[in-house]
Amino acid sequence: MTAVIANGFVVKQPGMLSLIQDAGRFGQHHLGLTEGGPADKNAFDWCHRLLENVNNETAIEVSIGGLILQSHCHTTGCITGANNVVKKNGKVLPLWQTFEIVPNDVIEFGYATTGVRNYFSVAGGFQMQPQFGSCATVVREGIGGINGKALTAGDNLATMSNKNKRVCSLAKSKQPKYLDAVQLRIVLGYQLDWFTNHQVQRFLNASYEVSKQWDRMGYRLSGAKISANKTAMYSEGIALGSVQIPADGQPIILLHDRQTIGGYPKIGTVLSLDLDRLTQCRQGAKITFESISIEQAHNALHLAKFNFENTSVVKANDVAGS
Amino acid sequence: MSDNLIRVEVASERALIVYFEQELSTKLAAIISLFCQQLDQHRGALTLEVIPSYTSVLVQYSPFETDHFAIQKLISNVFEQLETQLGDTLNSSPTDLAENKAANVVELPVYYGDEVALDLERIALHHNLSKEQVIDIHCEQLYRVFAIGFAPGFGYLGEVDSRIAMPRLETPRMTVPKGAVAIADRQTAIYPAVSPGGWNIIGRCPIAMFNPATVPHMPFSVGDSVKFKAIDKVQFVELGGEL
Numbered sequence: 001m002t003a004v005i006a007n008g009f010v011v012k013q014p015g016m017l018s019l020i021q022d023a024g025r026f027g028q029h030h031l032g033l034t035e036g037g038p039a040d041k042n043a044f045d046w047c048h049r050l051l052e053n054v055n056n057e058t059a060i061e062v063s064i065g066g067l068i069l070q071s072h073c074h075t076t077g078c079i080t081g082a083n084n085v086v087k088k089n090g091k092v093l094p095l096w097q098t099f100e101i102v103p104n105d106v107i108e109f110g111y112a113t114t115g116v117r118n119y120f121s122v123a124g125g126f127q128m129q130p131q132f133g134s135c136a137t138v139v140r141e142g143i144g145g146i147n148g149k150a151l152t153a154g155d156n157l158a159t160m161s162n163k164n165k166r167v168c169s170l171a172k173s174k175q176p177k178y179l180d181a182v183q184l185r186i187v188l189g190y191q192l193d194w195f196t197n198h199q200v201q202r203f204l205n206a207s208y209e210v211s212k213q214w215d216r217m218g219y220r221l222s223g224a225k226i227s228a229n230k231t232a233m234y235s236e237g238i239a240l241g242s243v244q245i246p247a248d249g250q251p252i253i254l255l256h257d258r259q260t261i262g263g264y265p266k267i268g269t270v271l272s273l274d275l276d277r278l279t280q281c282r283q284g285a286k287i288t289f290e291s292i293s294i295e296q297a298h299n300a301l302h303l304a305k306f307n308f309e310n311t312s313v314v315k316a317n318d319v320a321g322s
Numbered sequence: 323m324s325d326n327l328i329r330v331e332v333a334s335e336r337a338l339i340v341y342f343e344q345e346l347s348t349k350l351a352a353i354i355s356l357f358c359q360q361l362d363q364h365r366g367a368l369t370l371e372v373i374p375s376y377t378s379v380l381v382q383y384s385p386f387e388t389d390h391f392a393i394q395k396l397i398s399n400v401f402e403q404l405e406t407q408l409g410d411t412l413n414s415s416p417t418d419l420a421e422n423k424a425a426n427v428v429e430l431p432v433y434y435g436d437e438v439a440l441d442l443e444r445i446a447l448h449h450n451l452s453k454e455q456v457i458d459i460h461c462e463q464l465y466r467v468f469a470i471g472f473a474p475g476f477g478y479l480g481e482v483d484s485r486i487a488m489p490r491l492e493t494p495r496m497t498v499p500k501g502a503v504a505i506a507d508r509q510t511a512i513y514p515a516v517s518p519g520g521w522n523i524i525g526r527c528p529i530a531m532f533n534p535a536t537v538p539h540m541p542f543s544v545g546d547s548v549k550f551k552a553i554d555k556v557q558f559v560e561l562g563g564e565l
Contacts, residue, residue: 026369026371027371029371029372029373029470029471030470030543030544031470031474031475031532031539031540032470032471032472032473032474032475032476032514032532033474034473131534132534140473140515140517141473141474141515142515142534143474143534148534187332187334187335189331189332190331190332190333190334190339191331213496217518231489231490233507234346234375234376234377234378234468234509235375235376235469235471235472235478235506235509236339236373236375236376236377236378236380237333237337237339237373237374237375237378237379237380237471238380239333239334239336239337239339239380239382240334240336241334241335242333242334246490246492246493246494246520247489247490247491247492247493248492248493259471259472259473259476259517260373260471260472261373261375261469261470261471261472261476261478262471262472263490263506263507263509264490264520269333269334269335269337271335272335272336294332294335294390297335297385298335298385298389298390301335301385301386302385302386305386
């Protein structure tokens with residue numbers, strides 16, 4: 001039988017920025033609520049797939065690191081994402097692999113060496129009340145997670161008990177590599193007539209750096225200045241991954257916590273698959289762009305979905321941790 | 323016919339944007355609102371996210387359910403239905419369409435004091451007006467809520483009198499205070515919470531723009547009208563404003 005353990009985990013130390021996320025908040029744009037959700041959807045999806053979670057469960061998105069949790073439950077956990085040393089009771093845990101958690105275990109995240117974000121979840125996810133249809137935390141809005149905030153010391157995370165499972169892992173060769181030079185595929189076309197051909201070529205040939213302003217709302221780049229023909233426009237809905245060019249000419253790639261409406265010209269939209277790699281970058285990472293068509297974008301999405309579904313999970317015969 | 327009235331563009335791998343090729347008006351706002359209602363009826367069969375704004379509607383879909391060709395077709399069909407339904411009103415100037423949605427007028431108090439009106443002097447100088455004139459012009463106008471977005475409770479109000487219109491800041495501020503009343507081109511708005519932003523700040527409103535715990539969550543919705551009323555510092559603080 002499964003039961004909810006109200007204090008399944010207690011946050012001993014919240015780390016730099018640890019956020020409860022589910023797949024995101026949809027259908028609330030009439031109030032101006034953004035979608036939130038995992039910055040690196042691929043790592044988030046793998047975390048749940050390895051745990052055999054299939055119902056839009058929550059995970060903790062640990063940015064940079066420093067999170068320490070103490071367990072009061074018996075469950076199975078999994079950590080994916082950035083290269084980080086995570087220890088259970090002082091012993092290094094393998095990432096991209098499920099492991100057993102028993103009461104009084106202490107899980108301690110180090111600080112990511114390459115990549116930025118780790119995802120930690122347990123069988124059945126962390127149990128909490130959705131707000132506006134989702135548990136995704138958007139700090140800027142004060143919505144989701146626990147009181148609309150990043151995790152803080154003393155927070156209790158409810159879990160389901162008795163969800164012990166087999167050890168599942170993703171083969172090393174299938175794990176994503178987090179690099180500090182990333183080429184992003186971009187679908188041009190959106191408001192392209194606002195930029196001269198010369199400006200578009202300049203943008204596509206430039207090598208940008210992630211500036212010091214990078215967060216879940218957007219990554220501001222620094223490098224070749226791009227100028228738009230037009231600056232005054234009516235604000236309009238913004239799609240995930242839109243590359244906005246403000247008057248200072250430095251592109252901003254808008255991410256999951258972006259404003260839903262805005263009024264700067266946009267040169268194109270980054271393929272969502274590549275946002276997973278961008279959000280694992282930090283200040284100083286090199287960013288270049290490659291133009292693709294909408295048809296190539298759809299092909300890439302379907303191929304990635306096929307590959308995700310057809311990559312086998314390595315299943316051990318023993319139960320997690322035993 | 324619909325080809326001349328709307329233009330549909332690929333906005334991303336999973337979004338199209340519909341531009342309504344018309345001057346901004348309350349009539350257009352009513353057309354956009356009807357268009358969104360009709361599009362909403364296709365939700366369920368399809369995962370659709372619809373974000374209306376001044377002269378556009380962003381339509382997000384799932385690329386694993388459908389593609390941009392099918393959504394483009396759907397948008398054309400929905401618009402054609404709307405044309406049939408509205409007939410000549412779509413092309414004619416009468417504003418019956420707008421008027422049948424009797425607008426609710428919401429009055430919002432604003433403190434325009436120097437310590438909160440960070441860009442007021444710059445706007446005044448730019449237009450060769452006094453600060454008081456800018457405030458008067460801002461308060462005279464009846465604004466319509468054209469869109470809600472950017473942040474929860476952020477209403478895009480239009481249109482600002484061209485005598486005090488001001489382009490966005492070249493580099494957006496990293497932090498704009500909660501309640502900041504601001505102008506960008508011919509739009510005005512109240513920042514519901516602390517956030518980055520590139521609008522010109524001219525005052526501060528003590529009324530909460532978004533409260534997740536109460537229903538309604540916001541003092542206005544799309545289609546309502548808003549009028550600003552200048553208040554002094556004492557009134558601002560009495561109404562719960564924070565400096």
